[in-house]
Amino acid sequence: MRIIHSLSELRAALKGEASTVFVPTMGNLHEGHLSLVREARRHGGPVVVSIFVNRLQFLPHEDFDRYPRTLARDAEMLEAAGCDIVFAPDEAELYPVPQVYKVQPPAALADLLEGEFRPGFFTGVCTVVMKLFQCVQPAVAIFGQKDYQQLKVLSAMAEQFAMPIQVLGAPTVRAGDGLALSSRNGYLGQTERQEAVALSQALAQLAQGARVPGSSLAALEQAAADGLRERGWMPDYLTLRRRNDLLPPTDAERLAGEPLVALGAARIGQTRLIDNLEL
Structure with a gap:
């Protein structure tokens, strides 16, 4: 496995390669990331x-400065998982001048849910992923389904720009108690870690009521959020949406079996966690 820091070296290493499989990350890796690498290996090209x-996807009050940088540890994990190349540029390499050209995703998809509570987040995500796609020029790119809305936004971006890249989602990896694996789980204290599974449990409860005749979507969502608040959480949203466009389903759609997803974001202590559950 090679660790590459410069774009010129990356392009030289991948010159003439038409089947590259790409997994973008911010590092501080865990088993969820490694599952994406193992999935990438199945596609046959260099990973x-x-x-x-x-920096572009962090708001001023968020954790950019304290986000863990663990390159040496990450590289050991990636080599064991079958990665071929780690591309680890610094900011000066990826943004040699201020990134004033940016990708603006449509408000209908990007300004709700995460976009409502983190304004500009998806502009930052789309911009860096577009740039990384140009650097790596993969045939396939793999993202985790834990970031459900992000996967939707990036899939639509690749399609609208007619990019010759197959964007795929891989299932969320969970701890034994059901907590979705996340780099930010490392911020949790012992008591918070034990409590953190309550988010996935709240989404499961929301999903259970989704198909019940006579149920109220607003009441279901309110009960899920109130349940977390009573446990000391600060929810941003717990909601049921259509999978295809992330808009609220009608009562008729819920009862008729429309593919749905329960999504949640909430803060426990100083740590904000997200999760989702398809139904």
Whole structure:
């Protein structure tokens, strides 16, 4: 496995390669990331994993400065998982001048849910992923389904720009108690870690009521959020949406079996966690 820091070296390493499989990350890796690498291996081409903490997707009050940078540890894990190239540029390499050209995703998809509570987040995500796609030029790119809305936004971006890249989602990896694996789980204290599984449990409860005749979507969502608040959480949203466009389903759609997803974001202590459950 090679660790590459410069774009020129990356392009030289991948010159003439038409089947590259790409896994973008911000590092501080866990088993969820490694599952993406193992999935990438199944596609047959060289596997490139990027490690870059992207300033553009952090709001001023968020954790950009304290986000863990663990390149040496990450590289050992990636080599064991079958990665071929780690692309780990610094900011000066990826943004040699201020990134004033940006990708603006449509408000209908990007300004709700995460976009409502983190304004500009998806502009930062789309911009860095577009740039990384140009650097790596993969045939396939793999993202985790834990970031459900992000996967939707990036899939639509690749389609609208007619990019010759197959964007795929891989299932969320969970701890034994059901907590979705996340780099930010490392911020949790012992008591918070034990409590953190309550988010996935709240989403499961929301999903259980989704198909019940006579149920109220607003009441179901309110009960899920109130249940977390009573446990000391600060929810941003717990909601049921259509999978295809992330808009609220009608009562008729819920009862008729429309593919749905329960999504949640909530803060426990100083740590904000997200999760989702398809139904």
